[in-house]
Amino acid sequence: MGSAFTQAAGVVLRTPLLELLVTLALGQVLSLLICGIGLTSKYLADDYHANTPVFQSFLNYILLFLVYTTTLAVRQGEENLLAILKRRWWKYMILGLIDIEANYLVIKAYQYTTLTSVQLLDCFTIPVVLLLSWFFLLVRYKAVHFVGVGVCLLGIGLMVGTDVLVGRQQGLGDHKLLGDLLVLGGATLYGISNVCEEFIVKNLSRVEFLGMMGLFGSFFSGIQLAIMEHKELLRVPWDWQIGLLYIGFSACMFGLYSFMPVVIKRSSATSVNLSLLTADLYSLFCGLLLFQYKFSGLYLLSFIIIVLGLVLYTSSSTYVAQDPRIYKQFRNAGHPITDTPTLGPLEPSVTYTSLRQEIEEEPRIRVA
Numbered sequence: 001m002g003s004a005f006t007q008a009a010g011v012v013l014r015t016p017l018l019e020l021l022v023t024l025a026l027g028q029v030l031s032l033l034i035c036g037i038g039l040t041s042k043y044l045a046d047d048y049h050a051n052t053p054v055f056q057s058f059l060n061y062i063l064l065f066l067v068y069t070t071t072l073a074v075r076q077g078e079e080n081l082l083a084i085l086k087r088r089w090w091k092y093m094i095l096g097l098i099d100i101e102a103n104y105l106v107i108k109a110y111q112y113t114t115l116t117s118v119q120l121l122d123c124f125t126i127p128v129v130l131l132l133s134w135f136f137l138l139v140r141y142k143a144v145h146f147v148g149v150g151v152c153l154l155g156i157g158l159m160v161g162t163d164v165l166v167g168r169q170q171g172l173g174d175h176k177l178l179g180d181l182l183v184l185g186g187a188t189l190y191g192i193s194n195v196c197e198e199f200i201v202k203n204l205s206r207v208e209f210l211g212m213m214g215l216f217g218s219f220f221s222g223i224q225l226a227i228m229e230h231k232e233l234l235r236v237p238w239d240w241q242i243g244l245l246y247i248g249f250s251a252c253m254f255g256l257y258s259f260m261p262v263v264i265k266r267s268s269a270t271s272v273n274l275s276l277l278t279a280d281l282y283s284l285f286c287g288l289l290l291f292q293y294k295f296s297g298l299y300l301l302s303f304i305i306i307v308l309g310l311v312l313y314t315s316s317s318t319y320v321a322q323d324p325r326i327y328k329q330f331r332n333a334g335h336p337i338t339d340t341p342t343l344g345p346l347e348p349s350v351t352y353t354s355l356r357q358e359i360e361e362e363p364r365i366r367v368a
Helices: 004-048 051-073 080-111 115-136 143-166 176-203 204-227 229-236 240-266 267-290 297-314
Strands: 319-321
Touching: 004 051, 004 240, 004 267, 004 297, 051 080, 051 240, 080 176, 080 204, 080 229, 115 143, 115 176, 115 267, 143 229, 143 297, 176 204, 176 240, 176 267, 204 240, 204 297, 240 267, 267 297
Parallel strands: none
Antiparallel strands: none
């Protein structure tokens, strides 16, 4: 009896820990993909003077169209492409425009402001996601979540400060105010896009989201490419090396778009954006080998601090309040839930959702 109880307790203890580790690992896969996107973009811009942000995004949207939009086209019933367009075409059109311009604004900002400003101001996505999740997804947070966010931002601040101390190349910084405004605009649009993506993948489907992004993203980015970058494309010194860099960029971007909904469905848009803070550090570590960046032990410390913040954030579950009248009826989701008899009419329920993947149906608490 004692042995069986010990084994059962071990399974209960190991499962949350395993889910936590898997969530952290999946977030770091996304960071590595962003690192690959940054490295290929740096080679294209610095070594080959190929400044083509719209064309690079266009390639990704074309891949999404070929894989996911065509998948929707061959489906039957309510999940068919035409059926989805009849119901929600204008919503996906707006979301596609938001996603395109978010990518464009942040990449464009590098031409006007410093690397330090981009790294710091790009974190503005996190409070945007928190606020939009609070008001539109009705997500409610515990104190540990805000502490985790603060620790992650402390880590990114330490990384940027270390950049200044070691004299890492910061960029020209011409028209800095314009560049900073572009980053803030892009970060805001990223936050909107991420929250919409979380709602879609958790309530509709991942394939529908990616298929619609492929359809409207390729259409509108193609128009923007024809208007703004057709001359820049003619100036690119095309050869097999540049072709490989474009292929590598497209592969990383396609992987990021395809894999991010999986991680968001398992966790949340906020958790994913916190995980992506380590992408700059991965790029730095690659830069130590490829671009002879100077190394400092503070970089490792900042990485540890960011991971610690991620552990704090993902160690506890959020909850979703379905009705604003009972937001204060907060209970710890980790406590066992038992059915209690009620004598009168029931108020609307409060649903608690874990940041980790749910194995069983989400528990519901009804407050009498």
